Amino acid sequence: MPEFDRNLLNDIRITFNYVLKNKAKIARASIDTQLQYQFLDEEQFIEESIEIKKGASPKALSIETLIDEPLHRQIVVNPTDVTPLAAHSETSQNYILPLVAKHIQRKEHLLTSSSFFPNPSSVNHLLKRLHVDYSEHQNKSALILMLAFLTGNSVNEWLYIQSKRAKKLNNRQKLIYKNDQFFLNSHFNVFENRNFEYSDNLLNQTIYLDIPIPNLFIEDLRKMDSVSFDDIQQYLRKLRQELLIPKLSVVKVSSLLHHTVLAKTGNKQLADLITGIDANQSSSVSYCHQNIPRLHAQYIDILKSLCADVASTYESCVPSLPDSITHFGSRKAPKPQVITEIFAVLKFNIFSQAEDDLIAIYNHYNIWMWHILLLFTAARPVAEFPGFLKNFNLKRQILMVSDKEVGGRNGFGRLIPLCSFLVEEIKKFLKFLEYFSIQIAMNYPLLNDVIQQIETSKLPLLGIIQNNKWTPLRPSTVKDLYPELGLAHENWHRHTARAFLTHKFSEPEILALFGHELMQQEAAHPFSSLSLSQFSKIADVLEQMKTYFKITGVEAHVITQ
Known part of the structure; x- marks a missing residue:
């Protein structure tokens, strides 16, 4: 081979080897x-x-x-x-x-729960499959799982109800038969108010919620051959393979209705009530006012979105029964007429005092402000509420209130929007404080110093004067001053506000107002997904309570003339 050709091949070989050794590696x-x-x-x-x-x-x-x-x-x-x-x-x-x-x-x-829960389409397929296996193939395991799904009760509780003598599913829930219809009766202990003397004047009429169940389901549950927990587990293994839901279990089946209601409505209280969640495990249920027929209609609508066949069974087997008891929930909120009378009495006490008895006028005015602030902010009735004057921003119409701590009220607290009516009343109260300070300056120099400390946020805004000594307001003091009103529960304002806001505003904002948000979801928290502009709109709804309860403001100019 000529030398030129050999050198050319060597050069080509060098280049070729270089390319082969440095080829791109395929990532594993x-x-x-x-x-x-x-x-x-x-x-x-x-x-x-x-x-x-x-x-x-x-x-x-x-x-x-x-x-x-x-x-x-x-x-x-x-x-x-x-x-x-x-x-x-x-x-x-x-x-x-x-x-x-x-x-x-x-x-x-905004995710409602772990993604280990089946997605909505899987939940729909599961309920449809359970209904088909029960109605067409007479599979009792499918019926029990379907009842666990539709009520939120455990599979073991429904296995126990197979016996015709069994009625109680647990300590709080039982199966009842009235007006030719089966119901799942849930007892909510937190709503009880047994010893209240004036129970006829309370807004809600019952602490029991009856969820209808088609008679056909209960009759077949007791008529078909009994099944065991092992039979349920065997049927579940089959469903896991055929529906491709790997984490499906008896516990998960009984929690799917709660998960579905929460995902579809965003209303945790509705999900807790329908599934009978114990109020000790749900802060959203503590303050509750629901219309029972509306609650039943919402339940049927949710079933329609899951499985039309199941919903039609409910509609055909569950007649719309007239019932004299229509409102269910907390037995601590008075009727609207009672609230109107309470605030009329509180206001009358301000103007019924002698003109020269400024201390009595001051005390009654502070008590009126205490009640009006609690009702229109839905805050907790804690000692030294609502805190210091510096906690109010009347221009932006917000209040930073510390009502979660047991101790002092010096923390930053949480944000509450103020309605226009409340802002106006606070401004009038501050003008009264100026007038009061001037009038008592000569005779009560120590009290004059107290008013100045209130205005400079060194003392809480509201208090009373007894025996020439000023003390900040606390729930026990307010209750002792007005025993004739019969207000046994200090937080009746929160129960009243919750009842008024139900179905008038979205649930996340109501929970934020009540301080029942999820962790790090408080208004103005850096990680909160709550829109402050949306949250502030709840003040417009709170303003409507003024007209609804026929509450009028204090004519402070009459006092200061």
């Missing part, structure tokens, strides 16, 4: 895993890619585990979908990244 991730994509928003602007291991068993559980505990999240968003300015501005793009991160954080705060 592309062999062992595959990518799946999901959108984090309804508009499908934010896309997340997830690596799923091939051959993982079960596949659904692998996906849920990765979603719950992601190692490295890969999220793609086009900045121009957020704002067109991002196409030509690097500064705008830098602003968009933290904005999108906050948006994703808010979306994920």
